Amino acid sequence: MIQLKNLTKTFDKQYAVKNITFNLPSGKCVALLGPNGAGKTTTLKMIAGLMHPTSGQVELANGVKGDIRKYIGYLPQHPQFHSWMTGMEFLHYVARLSHIPKHESQKLAEQLLDRVGIADAKNRKISKYSGGMKQRLGIAQAMIHKPSVLLLDEPVSALDPIGRRDVLNLMEELKQETTLLYSTHILGDAEEASDEILLMHKGAIVESGSLQDVKERHQVDKITLRFDGNMKAYKEKMEEFPFVTHTDIQKQKIHVYVQNVPEARDVLLELVSKEQWPLLFFEVGQTTLEDLFMKVVNEHAMADHL
Amino acid sequence: MQWLTIYKKECLESARNYKWVWVPLVFILFCIMDPLTTYYLPQILESTGGLPDGATFDIPTPPAANVFMMSISQINTLGVLVIALITMGTIAGERKSGVAELILVKPVSYTAYVTAKWAAHVTLVLLSIFVGLIASWYYVQLLFGDVSFIHALSTAGFYGLYIIFVISISLFMNTWTKTPGLVLFLTISIIMILNLVTSVFSHLLEWSPTNITSYLPSLLRTGEVGQDLWLASLFTIVTIVLLLFGAIQTLKRKEIV
């Protein structure tokens, strides 16, 4: 549907988005997942045409380049409205701006307000709307011109649990009619509504694919151990085995990623008892998407603290 | 159609802001203040008895045309300030608050966005100035003597052109920064510098937009549009077009966020 080609954005020589290329498939719901500051909002704004890429481009699948705004619906993270207007007036205004004829736009606005569940507030001034109502109005205005792609920037993260549930349900419905790309920093929200995920970190896409594929790809067997004292020596020793792909230390635990669980378990336990290492913890398990996400987030958090 | 949608929205906003009421009223006040005070000044001075006995009041009554021009110079200072104040946030404010993000992500032509806003402000301000100057003309007629209504009208027309120029500067500045206060500062600064330069080099800058005002007294008296006024007007129109074009281009290149 939409292709991003080597999209890059720098601010003062710092990369906000670094050379990302992906194809947003038609009719899919894709979650752009990543910690705050990963470049999600910048990416969405570049697709929406609100920011200009430093290099690279956004193209529609049919080859249309340049001004693709009429194909795109966009909901910013904190949507702002002309708050002196009523919800109805604003939708009508936005519809007229999208070249929808007058008689249709009135009807369309009514329908959408009903659909997002704020029909009873349609003649109230937007300044009197609550945060959740504004978010719904924001979704309604993004959908008004029946865009081929709907971009939602953190559509649920500012909402209370009920509002969150409603918006997620709405997104579930929208998925049937349009291509959806939404950003979130919460793994659960990504898993819930999306068919595919794009994991962003420091401006780059570090992982992408269907939710199932990505999950499977990251289901590596691992053995987690914890020892008393400095663990570096133990880690190095274990790395020498042929069945170990790699190891790392996180939160005082050694994660040993292995290919053959039964063999690895026996060999490692034998080693521990023979060498009399001060074992505190031993667990056989699998990595999850959450591990991957946490790894990305932690790296990011650490980088921030340096 | 899109243009009309934005224009109507701007007018509706001005209505909800009471601008359609207060801006004309304020311009009427600006315009009638001087004719009234000039007329009553001798009487007020006399009544306060501030002068020693025997001193006679001999404040000559100014010619009617001069009094009408006083109204224009009142607009030229206070009026221009009010114009700059009411236009300073028209685009800058929308970008600052974030509404522009929702509007300009729609397939809105930047040309329509800029020119419709410009036209809405031109409508409001010109209407206010015309009402104000008609009120001034009425008082001048009543208190000082005859001024041709046709001459007053064409004077107001040419002055209106200068005011459109002022609005265009503000619109242009609106696309350069998101801070309305800075737009105000830049607009007023440009006008002041232009005034200063024009008054210092007036013999070289006959075509300067700010010179329009200095050609108006003779237009008002004789009803004849001098060559210099035509030249200045033509130059002003060209500058207005360039300012609008510049504003559209700037907005296109700027990131909306």
Next chain:
Amino acid sequence: MLLTQNVLDIINENIAIIAPLLIIQLVLMITALVSLFRAETTNGPKWMWALIILFINTIGPIAYFIFGRSHES
């Protein structure tokens, strides 16, 4: 005293001429007050603006319209 008395005399004699001025100032003030009462929020306390509109002739209402209305745009 003499001063105000005389000014009042002038006003009385010329009421037809001065009336429009007074009416415009009054309408401006009333519009500002209506706007103030209907506004949900203002920049600064409402009572302050009410005083400014009521007691500072002409400039008060203008100042309110320009600076007092918290921008809902």
